[in-house]
Amino acid sequence: MxxxxxxxxxxxxxxxxxxxxxxxxxxxxxxxxxxxxxxxxxxxxxxxxxxxxxxxxxxxxxxxxxxxxxxxxxxxxxxxxxxxxxxxxxxxxxxxxxxxxxxxxxxxxxxxxxxxxxxxxxxxxxxxxxxxxxxxxxxxxxxxxxxxxxxxxxxxxxxxxxxxxxxxxxxxxxxxxxxxxxxxxxxxxxxxxxxxxxxxxxxxxxxxxxxxxxxxxxxxxxxxxxxxxxxxxxxxxxxxxxxxxxxxxxxxxxxxxxxxxxxxxxxxxxxxxxxxxxxxxxxxxxxxxxxxxxxxANWPGRLEVLQKEPTIMVDGAHNPEGLRALTAALENRFFGKKLKVVFAALKDKDLTEMCTILNDMNAELYVTEFDFPRAATAEEFKKMTGNQTIITHSDWKILINNLKNTMQYNEVLVVTGSLYFISLVRPFLKDQIAKLNIE
Missing domain, CATH: 3.40.1190.10 (Mur-like, catalytic domain)
Structure with missing residues (x-):
């Protein structure tokens, strides 16, 4: 009992x-x-x-x-x-x-x-x-x-x-x-x-x-x-x-x-x-x-806008299908704006195809990691992409904070990947944005 x-x-x-x-x-x-x-x-x-x-x-x-x-x-x-x-x-x-x-x-x-x-x-x-x-x-x-x-x-x-x-x-x-x-x-x-x-x-x-x-x-x-x-x-x-x-x-x-x-x-x-x-x-x-x-209707963590100006979004694009949908939505909505995409995934997903989709994105790419038994490390994933321009950071909180605090008006920050990752990032970002608004 x-x-x-x-x-x-x-x-x-x-x-x-x-x-x-x-x-x-x-x-x-x-x-x-x-x-x-x-x-x-x-x-x-x-x-x-x-x-x-x-x-x-x-x-x-x-x-x-x-x-x-x-x-x-x-x-x-x-x-x-x-x-x-x-x-x-x-x-x-x-x-x-x-x-x-x-x-x-x-x-x-x-x-x-x-x-x-x-x-x-x-x-x-x-x-x-x-x-x-x-x-x-x-x-x-x-x-x-x-x-x-x-x-x-x-x-x-x-x-x-x-x-x-x-x-x-x-x-x-x-x-x-x-x-x-x-x-x-x-x-x-x-x-x-x-x-x-x-x-x-x-x-x-x-x-x-x-x-x-x-x-x-x-x-x-x-x-x-x-x-x-x-x-x-x-x-x-x-x-x-x-x-x-x-x-x-x-x-x-x-x-x-x-x-x-x-x-x-x-x-x-x-x-x-x-x-x-x-x-x-x-x-x-x-x-x-x-x-x-x-x-x-509301469904948290799916192309969810947490801040409008400059735009900060989270999206649980945890498989190739989801990542393709995210890419299409971003291209349709934010043409002419600079995209910064932060990604973290589980290693048991189809990462090969996801690497290809990310590499084809017209965005500045960042890869990070989070504390979860099946999570891929930032360096593991970067190696899989073969993309040397990707920026890695092992501490997602520091990375996201740095990007958030240096955003320009014409930039869009998108944090995406595993839903387990989004479940950590979303409350963190909401808290940080709320503190900024109070100040």
Whole structure:
């Protein structure tokens, strides 16, 4: 029995030693012991390589605007652990985390003695979220973000009312496969029998895999660019504007504060999915609710502007797909300004392709490192790039402070890379900027 939040969190993080163990049997075992709380949840399941969290944020914001009580399960966290399990966008309390741990820990101890072995950290947190929204604090609708892949991800024990796959790119290749088709097969594993699937996947190879799975599961498949589209796109320095159109609905003058064309696609996927639920009578929406929900949607650490003049941004571009989206957004928005990019990554990512993308950036490049077991050192990464003009610094705080304090009006500072890195940088930068404004 744990009495404090810190004890509970320490126990959860101690499960990291069990690593990543794809498979659903341990989850099913725990949920059976908990009397199947997943069956009590009305859930939307969101998978994909990038854009999962943003899509969750759009869904949540629109549903909250419509007056629904909305639960979300996301990963990783940016500011505090509790945000992984949130209610109407607010992280659940420390006491609730402790209560959940005291419910799940006896099961984890019992499971450890079986042939299935010990549950991982992510399995523990997933079980906590399902029990919270199924038993402790039932809500109108819950949006679950896939952790890794899909088919054997811990979240794939839920029974969703609809499914979203944002896109498919090369990430986690050591687990999911070395081709888009293999990765798409894992992502498509969240498609359920007769449950509609919405996707923004463009690559024909990946789409055909998803299409095949949907056909086998008799699941209605709706694709961005075919069944619903975006048009009249206008990018401003700090927002995106567009119109949404499908066979049954046209919504003009939509605006989002999350930057990048990819965010328009994520927003369109969320709108399409929720409009389908509206059409089924599951929820009730109108155009004004959708418009207001989108503009209020917030997802920290994704092309997030922390300071406008001069501009300082953070973005968790932790894989090639994300880095390409960041590059496109910067080129579209800050043409004529001098870009300074600070990057740090995990060494188990596809760094070779990321090196190429960074080298092609029209920017002054800085590489640093952070305290994390799988983090690449600055010198390791610079060597991989083969780019002698890259400036390295082992202390990210000193590097970022120096760059921030010497910025000119026409410069843009972008800190990017691993989401674990961004979770450290973001509060640090926000604090530094706040102190500067007070002075």
């Amino acid at each position: 744990f009495h404090t939040y810190d004890e509970s969190l320490d126990w959860i993080h101690s499960r990291l030693r069990f690593g990543i163990k794809p498979g659903l049997n341990r989850m099913k075992w725990m949920l059976e012991k908990l009397d199947h709380p997943q069956k009590k949840i009305k859930a939307v399941h969101v998978g994909g390589t990038n854009g999962k969290g943003s899509t969750v944020a759009y869904c949540r914001s629109i549903l909250v605007e419509a007056g629904y009580e909305v639960g979300t399960f996301t990963s990783p966290y940016i500011e505090q652990f509790n945000e992984r399990i949130s209610l109407n966008g607010r992280p659940i309390s420390d006491d609730e985390i402790t209560s959940l741990v005291n419910t799940i820990k006896p099961l984890a101890d019992e499971l450890e003695e079986t042939e299935l072995g010990s549950p991982t950290e992510f399995e523990i947190i997933t079980a906590m979220a399902i029990y919270y929204f199924g038993v402790m604090n039932p809500v109108d609708i819950t949006v679950f973000e896939v952790g890794l892949g899909g088919r054997y991800d811990s979240t794939n024990v839920i029974e969703p009312i609809l499914t979203v796959i944002t896109n498919v790119g090369m990430d986690h290749t050591q687990i999911l496969g070395n081709s888009l088709e293999e990765i798409a097969y894992e992502k498509a594993g969240i498609i359920k029998q007769s449950t509609p699937i919405f996707t923004a996947v463009k690559d024909d190879r990946a789409f055909k895999v998803i299409q095949k799975e949907a056909k086998e599961k008799e699941a209605q498949l709706l694709q961005l660019g075919h069944d619903f589209v975006v048009k009249d796109i206008l990018s401003t320095e700090y927002s995106e504007r567009f119109a949404y159109k499908s066979v049954t609905e046209t919504i003009e003058n939509l605006e989002i504060r999350l930057l990048g064309h990819h965010q328009i696609e994520n927003a369109a996927g969320a709108v399409a999915a929720l409009l389908w639920l509206h059409g089924q009578g599951t929820i009730r929406l109108n155009k004004e609710v959708i418009r207001a929900g989108l503009v209020k």
